[in-house]
Amino acid sequence: MALTLRVCSSPLICRATLATGDNGRNHHANDAAFIRRAADLAEMSAGVTSPHPNFGCVIATSSGKVTGEGYLYAQGTKPAEALAVEAAGESCRGSTAYLNMEPGDCHGDHTAVSALVQAGIGRVVVGIRHPLKHLRGSAIRELRSHGIEVSVLGEDFQSKVLEEARKSCLLVNAPLIHRACSRVPFSVLKYAMTLDGKIAASSGHAAWISSKLSRTRVFELRGRSDAVIVGGNTVRQDDPRLTARHGHGHTPTRIVMTQSLDLPEKANLWDVSEVSTIVATQRGARKSFQKYLASKGVEVVEFDMLNPREVMEYFHLRGYLSILWECGGTLAASAISSGVIHKVVAFVAPKIIGGRQAPSPVGDLGMVEMTQALNLINVCYEQVGPDMLVSGFLQPIPDLLPVIPSEDATFEIDPSVNPFESSIIFFYKTWDLYGSFSNFSPHPIRMPYGEENDDYRTWSSVEHYYQASKFVGVENPLAHDCVENIRTARSPEEAALIGRSKQRQQPELVREDWEDVKIEVMYMALKCKFSTYPHLKSMLLSTAGSVLVEASPHDLFWGGGRDGEGLNYLGRLLMQLRSEYISESSVSAENASLA
Ligand SMILES: NC(=O)C1=CN([C@@H]2O[C@H](COP(=O)(O)OP(=O)(O)OC[C@H]3O[C@@H](n4cnc5c(N)ncnc54)[C@H](OP(=O)(O)O)[C@@H]3O)[C@@H](O)[C@H]2O)C=CC1
Ligand SMILES: Nc1c(N[C@@H]2O[C@H](COP(=O)(O)O)[C@@H](O)[C@H]2O)[nH]c(=O)[nH]c1=O
Numbered sequence: 001m002a003l004t005l006r007v008c009s010s011p012l013i014c015r016a017t018l019a020t021g022d023n024g025r026n027h028h029a030n031d032a033a034f035i036r037r038a039a040d041l042a043e044m045s046a047g048v049t050s051p052h053p054n055f056g057c058v059i060a061t062s063s064g065k066v067t068g069e070g071y072l073y074a075q076g077t078k079p080a081e082a083l084a085v086e087a088a089g090e091s092c093r094g095s096t097a098y099l100n101m102e103p104g105d106c107h108g109d110h111t112a113v114s115a116l117v118q119a120g121i122g123r124v125v126v127g128i129r130h131p132l133k134h135l136r137g138s139a140i141r142e143l144r145s146h147g148i149e150v151s152v153l154g155e156d157f158q159s160k161v162l163e164e165a166r167k168s169c170l171l172v173n174a175p176l177i178h179r180a181c182s183r184v185p186f187s188v189l190k191y192a193m194t195l196d197g198k199i200a201a202s203s204g205h206a207a208w209i210s211s212k213l214s215r216t217r218v219f220e221l222r223g224r225s226d227a228v229i230v231g232g233n234t235v236r237q238d239d240p241r242l243t244a245r246h247g248h249g250h251t252p253t254r255i256v257m258t259q260s261l262d263l264p265e266k267a268n269l270w271d272v273s274e275v276s277t278i279v280a281t282q283r284g285a286r287k288s289f290q291k292y293l294a295s296k297g298v299e300v301v302e303f304d305m306l307n308p309r310e311v312m313e314y315f316h317l318r319g320y321l322s323i324l325w326e327c328g329g330t331l332a333a334s335a336i337s338s339g340v341i342h343k344v345v346a347f348v349a350p351k352i353i354g355g356r357q358a359p360s361p362v363g364d365l366g367m368v369e370m371t372q373a374l375n376l377i378n379v380c381y382e383q384v385g386p387d388m389l390v391s392g393f394l395q396p397i398p399d400l401l402p403v404i405p406s407e408d409a410t411f412e413i414d415p416s417v418n419p420f421e422s423s424i425i426f427f428y429k430t431w432d433l434y435g436s437f438s439n440f441s442p443h444p445i446r447m448p449y450g451e452e453n454d455d456y457r458t459w460s461s462v463e464h465y466y467q468a469s470k471f472v473g474v475e476n477p478l479a480h481d482c483v484e485n486i487r488t489a490r491s492p493e494e495a496a497l498i499g500r501s502k503q504r505q506q507p508e509l510v511r512e513d514w515e516d517v518k519i520e521v522m523y524m525a526l527k528c529k530f531s532t533y534p535h536l537k538s539m540l541l542s543t544a545g546s547v548l549v550e551a552s553p554h555d556l557f558w559g560g561g562r563d564g565e566g567l568n569y570l571g572r573l574l575m576q577l578r579s580e581y582i583s584e585s586s587v588s589a590e591n592a593s594l595a
Contacts, residue, residue, distance in 0.1 A: 028157065032165035034058045034066070034098040035127045035153065039168040041071040041080065042100045046172070047224035047250055048074045050321045053130075053173045055112075057084040058098040059091070059121070067091040079103060082115040092119035100127040100169040102152075104135040113142050123149040127169030131180040170397045171378075175322035178342055181398040181561075184312040187340050189325045189332055190221060191361040192347040192387075199328060202355035204237045210347040213385035218326075219246035221345065225324040227278075227315065231331035232258030241268045242326065243275055251275045252324065255315075257331060259306050261285040265292065272297040280314075282306045308335040333363035336374070336394070344376060345391040347384065371505055398556070425543050426551040426560075436536055437548065437574055439463040440492035443536065445528040450483065462525045463492035467499025469521045470510050479509040522558075523573050530577060540578050541585075548574045 041056025049055075049072050057080040059068040068091070070083025081103060085092055103112035116124060124143050129152060130136045143150045151157060153166040170177060175186035192210035193199050200206035208215065222228055223244040230240060235256055242254045254269050254277040261281045269277045270293065279293055283302040290300045303310050308331070315323065325335055335341050346361065367373065376392030383389070427434035430441045439462040447465050449457040450472050459465040468486040471479040482502050489495035503510050511517075530537045548571040552559025556566040 028159045028162055030060075030064055031098070031125050031151075031153075031157075032159075032161040034060055034096075035100065035125060035162075035165040036168050037066075037069070038080075038098045038100040039127060039165070039172045041069055042169075042172045045072045045074075045080075050075075050175070050226055051179075051319055053101055053104065053176050055080040055103065056100050056172075057081045059084045059088040059095050060098065061091055061095045067095065079112040079115065081112040085115045085119040085121075088119070092121055094120065094122040096123040096125060097121045098125045098127075101173060102126050102128070102130040102136070103139045104130050104132065110142070113139050116143065117146045117148065121148060123151070126150060126152045127166055128153070128173070131173070131177045167378075174342070174397050177397055178395075179316065179321055184309070184316050184340050185226065185320045186322045186342050187312065187325055187335070188221070188225070188322070188343045188345055189335065189341045189361075190218065190345040190347075191326070191332070192218075192349060193361050194349055194351045194353045196352045196354060197360050198353050198355065198358040199361050200237070200359050201353050202357040204359075206238060209349050209351065210387050211349065211385040214347045214349075214387045214389070216246050217347075217384055217389070219244045221324055222252050223248065223250060225252045225322045226320040227253040227255050228324045228326050229255040229257060229331075230325075231327040232256060232260060232263060233330065234326070234328050235263055235267055235269060237328075239264070239268050240326070253278060253320075255280060255311075255323075257281075257306065257308075257311060257327070259285065261289050263289070270296045270298055280306060280311050307338060308340045309338040312338075312340045329359050329361050329363040332361060333365055336362060337365055339395075342395050343391065343393050345389065348388045348390060350386055350388075423546045424549055425546045426549050428551040428559075434539070434543070434548075436539060437570075438550075439466060439522075439525075439570070440496075442492075443529050443533055445525060445532060447525060447528055449487075457487065459487060459525075460489075461492040461495070462522075462529050464489060464495040465525045466518075466522055467495045469518075470499055470503055470514055473511050474509055476509055478506070482509055519569060519573070522570070523577070526573055526577055527580075530581075537581060540574065541581055544578060544582060547571070548578075 038056040038058045041058065042054040044056070045054040052072070052075055055072040057068075057070050058066055060066045068084040068086070068088025070078075070080045070085075070087060072078075072080045081097065081099065084097065088095065097116050126140060129140065130138075140150050140152065153162050153169070178184075178186040191199050192206075192208075192214065194209055199209065210218075222242065223246060228242045230242065234240060235258070242252075244251045251274065254275060256263070256269060256277065256279045258279060259282045261279070263279075276297075276299065278299045278301060280301050280303060281290075283304050285302070290302075293300050301314065303314070312323070325332060325341065327335075332341075365374075374394055376394060377396055379390065379392035381388060381390055425434055426432075427437040429435055430438050432438075435441060436443070442461060444458050444460050445462060445465060446456045446458055449455045459468070464486060468483045471482040471486075474480075482498070486495045486498050489498055530540055549560040549568050550558055550570040552566065553561065555561075558566075558568075558570040560566045560568040560571065
């Protein structure tokens with residue numbers, strides 16, 4: 001592939017040129033725009049770099065003129081940063097390099113960092129840190145050690161536009177991030193359905209529901225995936241090929257999940273001359289047919305328990321990063337129930353086929369009330385020819401702000417922590433050694449009731465106050481009842497149960513700005529608790545130098561998660577509070593010595 005295809009040419013450069021204002025907002029807008037551009041460039045590597053990340057790099061002068069761009073073309077090719085530096089030439093000196101992701105130092109390869117250093121880049125803006133723990137932070141540290149100013153979005157500066165830009169960086173490497181956090185590959189369930197919600201006629205005939213244009217998009221999706229999966233029934237009904245036929249990108253492995261192995265002898269998927277096929281089946285199923293498939297070059301993998309999670313864990317171990325599920329509703333329901341589907345991509349065709357028995361995209365999930373429905377997040381709508389493409393995530397992309405904060409971040413949160421020798425103190429249940437740090441600890445606090453700041457009430461625990469705050473200020477008597485029910489709940493567990501279930505069942509009762517204010521609410525409650533009880537404050541101060549982590553395996557926002565994938569906001573706030581206390585005491589010690 002010619003270099004020119006990888007390095008963007010001048011019209012793009014002109015379009016990306018931005019006016020630089022001298023106030024912070026303009027700087028943020030420029031930084032955000034260039035980071036988004038880097039993410040767009042990285043998008044061009046999708047499907048060819050797996051299992052490596054998708055990297056893009058933009059180099060812009062201090063006046064906001066883009067002079068070089070590049071993206072990683074494939075595994076083992078020149079890094080995006082080196083390509084962008086080559087394109088920008090002399091103009092690199094003192095310019096800013098925008099990277100959607102911190103470069104990874106694979107096998108001691110420092111090419112990306114060296115390219116930026118040698119070119120004389122003055123500043124580097126990074127969208128997200130590298131998601132893999134052993135690489136996270138290394139390149140950033142190295143760049144800083146060369147005197148380059150490095151800013152990481154969400155850590156070194158924050159604003160709404162930057163948050164949007166950061167999101168685009170998370171999206172472009174969603175498969176890698178999910179894989180890093182969840183031990184299964186990133187899975188997308190894709191289907192085409194009629195306007196009346198059918199994926200085939202009652203006869204099982206399904207060719208075609210979506211338009212040719214939509215089907216070309218499916219080829220592209222396949223080209224970005226490491227494998228495409230179908231169930232046994234789809235093989236029997238459709239005899240699919242499951243190849244990417246849009247002319248570029250790679251072709252994914254085809255995987256069939258079948259319990260019975262009752263599959264036809266002749267099938268397009270058994271032709272492995274161009275693409276391989278793996279059949280995942282139940283241990284011991286139709287041994288003679290297994291032999292037959294093996295003779296055709298089809299790999300058969302037996303599972304003791306053939307279910308989507310086991311199969312995904314297996315393919316994770318084989319190094320697969322992203323999987324496209326193109327099965328029917330039976331297997332789709334099983335995959336969703338096992339929690340392995342991360343994203344849904346649905347092509348909706350303006351056609352009606354009817355039929356009581358006609359299959360639908362997702363079989364039985366055991367849900368009986370609409371309130372149980374799974375709500376997609378980050379939903380996008382796009383018209384593709386006559387069809388509507390609706391896509392969204394079933395699971396949020398894990399945030400990468402480091403759980404146990406990185407050395408730099410730890411130091412920022414609490415300078416008393418020795419970034420190189422910090423120990424970690426885990427707390428979770430109230431009976432643990434540091435159980436008093438838990439929000440469920442029985443330490444009543446006096447905090448304002450509702451929006452009336454002078455109406456102080458006693459709350460039996462931080463959890464009582466935190467849960468009730470979700471419903472404060474909402475003009476609905478039911479919201480008011482929630483606050484009172486939570487305040488008078490007999491235990492923190494009961495308060496949490498009421499707060500969480502009401503939030504899920506009646507989201508309209510939750511204050512609109514809750515997501516924006518919840519961290520502040522928690523901080524105020526913690527501050528009140530630790531200031532009210534001197535022995536708790538002493539205990540918190542006694543942990544100086546250690547990283548605090550709430551060891552909740554399931555709360556990925558306040559807790560650290562099972563494998564460190566959680567955001568640990570409770571631990572962070574406690575460290576922040578500790579830091580505040582430490583600086584207060586050093587100021588008062590200084591004043592005392594002056595007096
Ligand atoms: N419009 C569209 O986008 C699509 C339409 N279709 C249509 O859907 C219909 C087929 O739908 P459907 O029957 O739901 O097909 P599936 O692709 O969901 O296949 C179901 C089969 O998957 C196998 N399987 C293996 N493990 C599991 C598990 N844990 N849970 C569930 N199934 C498992 C079984 O195969 P086995 O019986 O061999 O043991 C099962 O019968 C066809 O008419 C096809 O044309 C299919 C895909 C996409
Ligand atoms: N019917 C239908 C789809 N069906 C899916 O595509 C598979 C066939 O792929 P191939 O043999 O490679 O062309 C089929 O088995 C099923 O998984 N997909 C769509 O985008 N639109 C459609 O209308």
